Amino acid sequence: MDGYYAFMLVATLLVLLMTTPALALFYGGMTRSKSVLNMMMMSFVSMAIVGIVYVLWGWSMSFSDGFSGDGKLFADPFKLFGLKDVTPDNYIYVMFQLTFAVITAALISGAIADRVKFSAWVVFLPLWVTFSYFPLAHMVFGGGLIGGKIGAQDYAGGTAVHINAGVAGLVLALLVGKRVGWPKDPGRPHSLPLTMIGAGLLWVGWYGFNVGSIVPAALGDADFDTAQFYAETGRTFANTTVATMAAILGWLAIERLLHGKATSLGAASGIVAGLVAITPACGAVNISGAIAIGAIAGAICAYAVGLKFKFGLDDSLDVVGVHLVGGIVGTLLIGVFSTKDGAAGIDGLIYGGGFGSLGDQALGALIAIAWSGVVTLVLGLAIKFTIGWRIAEEDEVAGIDLAEHGESAYDIHSGGGSGVLTGQGGKA
Template sequence: MEIDTGNTAWLLLSSALVLLMTPGLALFYGGLNRSKGVLNMMMMSFSAIGLISVLWVIYGFTLAFGANDNASVNNIIGSFTQYLGTETDFVGDLWGETGIPVYVFLAFQMMFAIITVALISGAASDRLKFSGWLLFAFGWFTLVYVPVAHWVWGGGFIGAKIHALDFAGGTAVHINAGAAALGLVLVLGKRVGWPKESFKPHNVPFVMLGAGLLWFGWFGFNAGSELTVDSTTGAAFVNTQVATAAGVLGWIIVEWFRDGKPTLVGASSGAVAGLVAITPACGFIAPLPAVLLGLVAGAVCAFAVSLKYKLGYDDSLDVVGVHFVAGWIGSLWIGLFATLQVNGAIEEVLGANEGLFYGGGATQLGRQFAGSAIVSVYSCVIAAVIALIIKVTIGLRTSTESEVDGIDVAEHAESGYDLSPAAGGGAFAQAGIAPSANSAAPDKAPVSEKVSG
């Protein structure tokens, strides 16, 4: 089989779109964070690009997507050697029947691995040591993301045995990251002052810009996952747009009735909820069920983000309330609305059933629940164990003083905003006195005041 230049070009473009999502996530998370922690928040997303790219080439791809002659092993993990980073014998190989070089598929899946790890960081803002984050990211990627990607997409037991469907990452990415975020924050603990103190977004335009970049890049994330350019690719593209648009409406409708006014942060969060929910289902359902899915996900997640106050876990930027919850909704939606009219491979190729409302019964709904539940429990438990090991060794959390004064300065020796007077002017300059560190952080207060408040 020869290289299909059309498919290859589309997947290369999709790979670039998915990579753009991680800087978009950094802006989204950074804007939601307080000003004195914006750089640390963005650094966790950006560092994931560096760390995971290297690990993916060295061993991640081969373990996630490599074949193995031992069927019992293959259900759990892929080949240790087939696509080893030091090997070159697969340079000219094509991926399946798509006509796409293996290297191009490797690059596409690399971007998925990067953003999945980066998603977790939003739950731990303002208090997680950067060294602790890097170790956690390394451990969770190795022990959770890589095997889960194999279970769902690489011939492992969730896809090949249970026959749970996940078109572009509802289970492998969003439920996986959301469950890990919960496990991490349960070990990490609450921010100083939470929930009594107000932790408002410091830059709402950043939030909307980040959401817009995520929305744009998500077309590569979802439509690119078909790996070819056909009618299912088109359906995934359209579904991504309409479900996301409906997610915006679902969230702001809830805000309007509950709070009296819709907000830009709410609209941006609703877009992300819609994007997450449509991800597993985009290549299996028709546009009208996609609209309904977006409305439901936006509305439900608008309520779900408040669960942390009732249950007492400090998920700073609502990774659990949005990614975990919307991921579950989207996964179960497949069991209700999946149809052969959109994707003819559901039965013959994937061994799955149509959804409940298309005559397939409740079988696929049960499979979706089982696959999502397995990933939820595994990811949460292993994330908590990794976090606990880091906590008792090098330490997981920054000091209280660093957290209150600003984690950006403590961890990175820099500040996102220089608010000191310009050279040659102002009271400090005229007196020949350098401004104190406290003058550079508008939301900073003395340790005693923050802790007592």
């Protein structure tokens, strides 16, 4: 078990890396230069607020009933409040799950970039994770309604994380409204190198996300099966890798077909789309299934992100097109490509398993969509009609970084003065 705990320490740190700096850089580079600090701050404050809330009542609300398959919507938030009665040897798994809650909430921020009050985001975070994320975490990972009673497969969070965050992003983008000047001014990325660095770091961190999710089957000395552990970690690692590679190609192919160019933003977005789609399926499918899921998700998500202009949805950084659509694609395709050699031992449609698994996956996805949609709508409306979501129009035009944080990301001086270095000839 010593090796297992070392493994989980690394996995937890990798998932922590996914929010800061990876997501902060990925989203930050995609925003305008006058919004980059605010965008990154939304990830950083998600880490702080959601993390504290998680150890107070999030763990209890998600996992205080263990993995009993109770079919409930959520567990008792007070049973293990403040990690009461949780022994220190289990803290590592608490911290691992904490990082999932953090990044799920942070993902939503990309849909409402450039235009919301920082105070509104701070109020939204603890409410949303309490009423949307923690219940869905119990339903999916804690043996609740989706994973326990229905039996839908979700290895690392296609429903609880990506569909949940994607639906929330959709609802908030509609409630908050469009940015000033959109779509005439689409708000082009100010630093694609930052976005590509962020995407690369997300890919690295995602191995903790997917491979580390073997932990429920590995808890306790008596239940630890070394051979199963090696097989499952190898499968999830390989599937995560090849699906992401295939998704890049799928995304770039659609870009080339529709727009005549294969872009760096497309490659970065393809990475994330592939990672999102393989997240629920990484333990259920074989290598060929992983490649198929990645390629399909990359292509569909590439097409989906362009639809926001058709429907007038200002989803600033494509949370809906990548996380909601990619999460649905990955969740549903488990019912097509899963094999009996996978973690749940279920054959999908193409392996003779019929439509049963596909039906379970669809029902699980629908429950996640409905739960997140209703909760986010109620909370979003409550904030809209109390403290309000939007910053002033003039502040949005001038730049949200300065208005909300009193800072600018890039202090660039041109001209003379003491800030300009001169050479031997005295000329700048």
